[in-house]
Amino acid sequence: MGRVSEKIILVTGGAMGMGRTHSELLAEEGGTIIVTDMNVEEGEAAVKRITDAGGNAEFMPLNVTSEADWTSVCDKIVAKHGRIDVLVNNAGILILKAVEETTEEEWDRIFNINVKGVFFGTKAVLPGMQKAGGGSIVNISSIYGIIGAPMAAAYQATKGAVRLLTKATAVDYAQYNIRVNSVHPGVIDTPMTKDLLHSGDEELVKAIMGTTILDRAAQPREVSFAVLHLASDDSSFMNGSEMVVDGGYTAV
Numbered sequence: 001m002g003r004v005s006e007k008i009i010l011v012t013g014g015a016m017g018m019g020r021t022h023s024e025l026l027a028e029e030g031g032t033i034i035v036t037d038m039n040v041e042e043g044e045a046a047v048k049r050i051t052d053a054g055g056n057a058e059f060m061p062l063n064v065t066s067e068a069d070w071t072s073v074c075d076k077i078v079a080k081h082g083r084i085d086v087l088v089n090n091a092g093i094l095i096l097k098a099v100e101e102t103t104e105e106e107w108d109r110i111f112n113i114n115v116k117g118v119f120f121g122t123k124a125v126l127p128g129m130q131k132a133g134g135g136s137i138v139n140i141s142s143i144y145g146i147i148g149a150p151m152a153a154a155y156q157a158t159k160g161a162v163r164l165l166t167k168a169t170a171v172d173y174a175q176y177n178i179r180v181n182s183v184h185p186g187v188i189d190t191p192m193t194k195d196l197l198h199s200g201d202e203e204l205v206k207a208i209m210g211t212t213i214l215d216r217a218a219q220p221r222e223v224s225f226a227v228l229h230l231a232s233d234d235s236s237f238m239n240g241s242e243m244v245v246d247g248g249y250t251a252v
């Protein structure tokens with residue numbers, strides 16, 4: 001028996017980076033994973049890796065900024081599997097700029113994906129979770145949603161919003177046995193950060209690594225274990241809380 005056996009789990013941004021490793025680990029632990037992403041080709045490849053390894057997964061295209069996509073995907077999952085037990089709101093983008101360099105278009109784009117996407121997803125699964133008697137929502141924030149850092153103003157504002165949207169939802173829906181928690185990764189080696197971490201520019205890498213006391217970037221799977229914990233019933237008394245997975249970045 002895996003830790004999420006028989007759970008129906010929807011992961012956003014599951015084609016690449018951490019979304020892909022979350023999907024893989026949750027499948028290894030017995031979950032049925034609905035991998036969603038805008039990137040159909042990479043999303044289908046991610047699902048193939050899981051099914052080739054013996055896991056249960058299927059791909060559905062989903063742009064998290066489209067409420068119509070959310071309705072259609074959730075309807076399809078419920079028609080086929082009867083319910084959604086876990087939602088992992090993982091899809092996100094990064095813009096590295098200070099306030100004065102950030103345009104209105106960039107501000108709106110990052111808020112649409114990183115915050116409105118989480119709002120739409122949460123809203124889409126809540127009625128079904130209430131009907132089914134409970135569920136777990138895992139929102140991917142960042143340490144940049146807790147502390148300040150240079151050149152990431154809009155991104156930090158979105159991740160701070162996700163942190164508190166998590167707590168607000170936890171407060172309102174605990175009565176329905178729905179738990180909502182956030183995960184706060186530090187510096188993780190994914191397609192999002194690869195141009196920075198592998199730029200060969202030592203000063204830049206040092207600035208990105210900040211105060212990571214383990215002195216390395218994490219592999220995405222190291223964060224997936226936190227997601228697995230929050231998705232599983234092992235975290236039954238965790239609600240509205242924050243799991244920091246940052247190699248000690250915020251400890252100093």
Ligand SMILES: NC(=O)c1ccc[n+]([C@@H]2O[C@H](COP(=O)([O-])OP(=O)(O)OC[C@H]3O[C@@H](n4cnc5c(N)ncnc54)[C@H](O)[C@@H]3O)[C@@H](O)[C@H]2O)c1
Nearest residue numbers: 013015016017018038063064091092142185188190191192
């Ligand atoms: N990489 C890091 O160091 C780091 C640190 C802290 C938090 N995070 C957060 O973790 C999450 C995953 O990051 P990652 O590094 O794996 O990113 P990534 O760029 O490697 O992958 C993101 C995935 O999201 C998808 N995506 C982007 N916009 C989308 C949309 N509108 N609809 C659906 N899918 C969309 C992409 O196609 C891609 O598959 C993000 O929310 C990110 O902000 C990352």
